[in-house]
Amino acid sequence: MKKPVLCIVTPALADANNGNWQTARRWAQMLSGHYRVRLAQRWPDDDPAAVDTDILLALHARRSAASVAAWAQTHPGRPLVLVLTGTDLYRDIATDASAQRSLALAQRLIVLQDQGLLALPEALRGKARVVFQSSTPRRTLPKTTAQLRVLMVGHLREEKSPQTLWEAARLLRPDEGIRIDHIGDALDPALGEAARQCMRDCPHYRWLGGLAHARTRERIQRAHLLVHPSRMEGGAHVIMEAALSGTPVLASRIAGNVGMLGSDYGGYFPAGDAAALAALLRQGRNDIASGGAWLAALQAQCAARATRFEPAAERAALLSLLGELRHSP
Incomplete structure (x- = not known):
């Protein structure tokens, strides 16, 4: 037939x-x-x-x-x-x-x-x-305790709210032990220039531009936290890829993210609230210095949701x- x-x-x-x-x-x-x-x-x-x-x-x-x-x-x-x-x-x-x-x-x-x-x-x-x-599951990699490695994956466009990450980076001192990498093409040239300015202002922030999918997934595996600050989202691939890699997520509390991670997830911050995001990043840095219980709890919540993916x-x-x-x- x-x-x-x-x-x-x-x-x-x-x-x-x-x-x-x-x-x-x-x-x-x-x-x-x-x-x-x-x-x-x-x-x-x-x-x-x-x-x-x-x-x-x-x-x-x-x-x-x-x-x-x-x-x-x-x-x-x-x-x-x-x-x-x-x-x-x-x-x-x-x-x-x-x-x-x-x-x-x-x-x-x-x-x-x-x-x-x-x-x-x-x-x-x-x-x-x-x-x-x-997506395919990836093994959870050991993480360094020398610093908190943070990753955002999202093209530079308004819906992804990269400005929230840049504002949070400016609230953090370079010597706090928090390193932020950002993967994504500059779909809006003005946002590309804003990313370059943030790198000039904040040595702990790096915009890497667009990377191949396989390389992006490797960086997700190595990060302590994936940051997903979108203001509008249908169901983000990168959230599921983080969950399937053993990497917990800090996400804006919008419907599209709550639908992926669940209403009781412990890693939300209000959409657009850079101060709240910076506070969570500091909490993550302090956590890896004191045993990692908070990050482990977030990872367990993500693992429970990963069965849906x-x-x-x-x-x-x-x-x-x-x-x-x-x-x-």
Whole structure:
């Protein structure tokens, strides 16, 4: 029997090196045993296989809105799945007509963490499913006790709130034994210049620019703490990668982060509160000098959540949802 053709529409392809691309690539690999999977930036595209597509799975309600509308017009009744990946869930669907139309046209909606359902209009929650993303586990590496090694992974753009990290770095003295590394491309040139200025002002802060995914994961393994100060987030890859590496997280208390780490997690700070973040970093530095009990407790909480981020669970959730659609009238 021929495998059905699944087209995954992602606004970002490999050159973007962002969460949407990582999601699309991983799902294509996971589903390839059951579907003939194509990746495209839009539907339809120039590939002749576009006309034979059986299922469309589109990432991002606003940025894939044209593909969603074209599919609904030309393939009425065929399965259409919309994945809400971040800014669309927590901003666009409240104000953008094209994003709202995508929600209405899709037969199923996917959110990437369990607080995501609450951001949807109540009438649409019945067709929504939670699919936690996954990654491969990494062994937990021994950490130095000479200093606290802190890492932020996030491109330089407003939604990631790198300003919170820079302000926290300025509140810390260079001699406090806290070293902050920051990985991410400068998607906003002004933020790139701000990162360079922070390096000039704060010798304990380094902006490393964009790094390959494998090198980034190695740095996550070596850090005592991953800092994730976003003000808007759909379900951050880097949080799950830290949890699967034995590296605890300090995260802004926003819905997208709480949906990943749980409401009772002990490593939150108020979004945008650099003083609170700096205080937690000092707590971490003092903790490694006195036995590491606090960091160990955060690590244990992350490890408990990491069971949700296993590839088998993600694959089973996707296959269940797609099977549901294929066998529904």
